[in-house]
Amino acid sequence: MSKKFITLFLAVALCISILIGCSHTDKVKDNQEQNQNDQDPKLNQTKDNRNHYPVTIKMYTNEGKEIEQIIEREPKKVVIIGETMAELMIEFGQEDKVVGLGYLNQSFSKYSNQISQMPIIIESWPSKESVLALQPDIICSISSAFKEELLGDISFWNDRGIPILSAVNFTRGRSIDEYFMDIENFGIAFNIKDKTDAYLDKQKARIQEIEKIAKRAEKMPKVLFIGGARETYYYYPPSWCIIDEMIEGAGGEYMKLSEDGYMEMSIEAIIAANPEKIIITEFQQPDREAIKNKLLLNERLQNVNAIKTGNVMDVGYTSSINGGLELVNLYEEVAAFIHPELYGEKGVN
DSSP, X not given: OOHHHHHHHHHHHHHHHHHHHHHHHHHHHHHHHHHHHHHOHHHHHHHHHHHHOSEEEEEEOTTSOEEEEEEOSOOOSEXXXXXXXXXXXXXXXXXXXXXXXXXXXXOOOTTHHHHHTSOEEESSOOOHHHHHTTOOSEEEEEGGGOSTTTTOOHHXXXXXXXXXXXXXXXXXXXXXXXXXXXXXXXXXXXXXXXHHHHHHHHHHHHHHHHHHHHTTOSOOOEEXXXXXXXXXEEEOOGGGOSHHHHHHHTTOEEOOOOSSOSEEEOHHHHHHHOOSEEEEEOTTOSOHHHHXXXXXXXXXXXXXXXXXXXXXXXXXXXXHHTOOTTHHHHHHHHHHHHOHHHHOTTSOO
16 A cells, blocks of 8 residues: 555545534534523523614604614613603513603503603603713604604604604504504514514404494494593594594494594583583593593583483593503493493403
């Protein structure tokens, strides 16, 4: 056997040995990494986030124009404007990411204690400068915050590399579907779509049950929804609230008195409408029973059918106007108010 052949044989054997060794090392490394991921779910989450971002979300400006927002990476420093957005952060386990909260609109939710412990910028509208100082990865707010006199246009923040996640406001009209879309966008933005989808599936199933029962109704009582301001009352057309869908979905008739938007409503207008039932709300009013009693005891309204029969219901402002995490709970309460014979006093049977 020649020396050249022996040398070639040994070289090939050495290469095979190195390849086998490398393969074994890679398998051991892969197993070690998998074991680490199994022991620390945060590693899996980090990898999942790298695969998830960047994401593009379609939303609307305060003027109702559709725009796109690109979120390049997982938001870790979040500024929140308004308590409704703060509730979403808490409900879906993202509250540790909040670096600043502005505009405490007193929604009187079950999350009030947790909200009060968040880093509050200011209880009213924060300035651009105070938000910029926090160097947020994203700002979450209702779209009406992005006016020049408040936080400025969305483009102001995009030019500084800060995307916006905003909730639809009255320029497009509020609806249950629009609110649920806000939650879907929230799930995409924070890569928690599994959680938000599960939540929405449950809410939609409860609504379907309400609407199924409503088909058994023999009549549709006329329901007037009003805002109970301290000195006067206000009417909300369907595009300015969410509760109209609850009333009609539960087997009632939402009284449509105007399409011109939110407007003052006189006592004479309430008398002329003569609703069978009245639902009343008031912005930033913790004593809802007080505004209900004020309506019931108004001497000039005693001949209105809803007042004579005591068919007056007080509701929270946020869930009835803008939507919130208590939306479906309110839907069930409204159903019980409109058709107690179908739903029972406490909601869906």
